[in-house]
Amino acid sequence: MDEREALARLSETLPGAGDDCAVVGDRVLTTDMLHETTDFPTGVDRYTAGWRAVGASLSDVAAMGADADAAVAAYGAPRFDPDDVDDFVRGARAVCEAVDAEYVGGDLDRHDEFTVATTALGSTDDPVGRGGAERGDAVCVTGAFGRSAAAIRAFETGDAERGTELFRFTPRVAAGVALRPYATAMMDSSDGLARSLHQLVEASDVADLGMDIIESYVPVDDAVREAFDDPEERRSAALYFGEDFELVFTLASDDVEAARAASPTLITVIGNVTWDGVRMDGEPLPDRGYGHGEE
Amino acid sequence: MDEREALARLSETLPGAGDDCAVVGDRVLTTDMLHETTDFPTGVDRYTAGWRAVGASLSDVAAMGADADAAVAAYGAPRFDPDDVDDFVRGARAVCEAVDAEYVGGDLDRHDEFTVATTALGSTDDPVGRGGAERGDAVCVTGAFGRSAAAIRAFETGDAERGTELFRFTPRVAAGVALRPYATAMMDSSDGLARSLHQLVEASDVADLGMDIIESYVPVDDAVREAFDDPEERRSAALYFGEDFELVFTLASDDVEAARAASPTLITVIGNVTWDGVRMDGEPLPDRGYGHGEE
Numbered sequence: 001m002d003e004r005e006a007l008a009r010l011s012e013t014l015p016g017a018g019d020d021c022a023v024v025g026d027r028v029l030t031t032d033m034l035h036e037t038t039d040f041p042t043g044v045d046r047y048t049a050g051w052r053a054v055g056a057s058l059s060d061v062a063a064m065g066a067d068a069d070a071a072v073a074a075y076g077a078p079r080f081d082p083d084d085v086d087d088f089v090r091g092a093r094a095v096c097e098a099v100d101a102e103y104v105g106g107d108l109d110r111h112d113e114f115t116v117a118t119t120a121l122g123s124t125d126d127p128v129g130r131g132g133a134e135r136g137d138a139v140c141v142t143g144a145f146g147r148s149a150a151a152i153r154a155f156e157t158g159d160a161e162r163g164t165e166l167f168r169f170t171p172r173v174a175a176g177v178a179l180r181p182y183a184t185a186m187m188d189s190s191d192g193l194a195r196s197l198h199q200l201v202e203a204s205d206v207a208d209l210g211m212d213i214i215e216s217y218v219p220v221d222d223a224v225r226e227a228f229d230d231p232e233e234r235r236s237a238a239l240y241f242g243e244d245f246e247l248v249f250t251l252a253s254d255d256v257e258a259a260r261a262a263s264p265t266l267i268t269v270i271g272n273v274t275w276d277g278v279r280m281d282g283e284p285l286p287d288r289g290y291g292h293g294e295e
Numbered sequence: 296m297d298e299r300e301a302l303a304r305l306s307e308t309l310p311g312a313g314d315d316c317a318v319v320g321d322r323v324l325t326t327d328m329l330h331e332t333t334d335f336p337t338g339v340d341r342y343t344a345g346w347r348a349v350g351a352s353l354s355d356v357a358a359m360g361a362d363a364d365a366a367v368a369a370y371g372a373p374r375f376d377p378d379d380v381d382d383f384v385r386g387a388r389a390v391c392e393a394v395d396a397e398y399v400g401g402d403l404d405r406h407d408e409f410t411v412a413t414t415a416l417g418s419t420d421d422p423v424g425r426g427g428a429e430r431g432d433a434v435c436v437t438g439a440f441g442r443s444a445a446a447i448r449a450f451e452t453g454d455a456e457r458g459t460e461l462f463r464f465t466p467r468v469a470a471g472v473a474l475r476p477y478a479t480a481m482m483d484s485s486d487g488l489a490r491s492l493h494q495l496v497e498a499s500d501v502a503d504l505g506m507d508i509i510e511s512y513v514p515v516d517d518a519v520r521e522a523f524d525d526p527e528e529r530r531s532a533a534l535y536f537g538e539d540f541e542l543v544f545t546l547a548s549d550d551v552e553a554a555r556a557a558s559p560t561l562i563t564v565i566g567n568v569t570w571d572g573v574r575m576d577g578e579p580l581p582d583r584g585y586g587h588g589e590e
Contacts, residue, residue, distance in 0.1 A: 031412065119367065
């Protein structure tokens, strides 16, 4: 059983699973586990690890259109080096401050492998789920894609300074809140843009839903052009690599201008909700992306 | 740096750290990481692991005197065996149901070592912290001690059925809520009774605070007598082993009867809040207990 099947099995048995957060009354709650071998390449300092791990959970709060209230982290490591712990907490606090949330503490655990589990709590009376896309809606994204792929490349080439810089992202909480009145469906792009589009289509109750995406509309981060010369690598970085933590959402075409005006983060229309699966420039877009254990 | 020093360092820099949960408005939030080598001995099935891991976080909610709202878990394992995941979720749901909380989902992560991070969310306008003990208060506990030490012994002797039965505990949420109007300070006994008493003394703002505990008053679980013949082993199981998830709390002596009447779980007075450190039967009680990386 791979991670998607296992997650699908979890959703079958759990109320509220399947969205980026669980909804608990007027709160949203999400948890993520990251660890060294798959999530923190050599060169990621503890400050960046704290920032990124807590940021990943805050991104899930953003994807529900919720305000971010607080985050906690469980920190597992072979040793508790004072500077490491301090750096991790500083990074965790910094990303919380960036989205007006409070980092309120955590747990420590002696663990053979550096492992972090983060949880974020948010508030909204009207969360945006993944399931509301309707035919005719515009398909939109915040920001630009491929930043994390470029970061990994930087780490591979030994440029840890550039890698960590690219790894520290601002969770799109303010955009998510601004988009809440408009978005019909929303999620974050942590599994990659292509997979996110497929997931929005699958989550919809509408039969035979699809999307037509125009590749040239997809905003690609400048870092991708720096990091990759090969056009195929650039394409893969933007469409499939994932871990970029942008918002991918649908909204009525008539609302695009209002949403754009409301959002503090750039919004780009990349296509439309149509029929029968996800296509890019008329060709089926593979449902391929980032998944632990699949690569 | 051992775990206590590292946690102390976390508390220095974090508002609200040091209690069993962080307080976020009218909510309380807590997270814990458990993993195979230190927390799940051979013989612990996934149902029991789910129960116990989520229960540990719900116990922290109980320790704040809060109602338990919801829990999530991040599940890391080398493989996602369908039955394992199902069993884990069933156990997690069962312990949530036992305290009227909702298990609302989680994350999966491919991990070399079975590792679980759980988070629980609770509600209260008036959380009970660790820091309110005053001289003259009674020192009380819920339930009985030594159950987890007896469970570990059962696992060691190959009696996994008895071990798992003892490992599945009911978090004291109902008692915590009932005690909220009375308790001046409260925490759970996950680090052991002796250490919990020391922690309540240390957390107090009152100078030269102490406790006088009467050993024969400490309720010892029947399972301890089953599991250990040696009186010293029995004593250690009850006082130092920890991981029992009972509530340890102080309250005004005049409130003992009312608290006892309100609590659905047996409450035992084991001593009084006095001067100058924790003593048991007149002798200093070592500040020794359960700590990852210290044993």
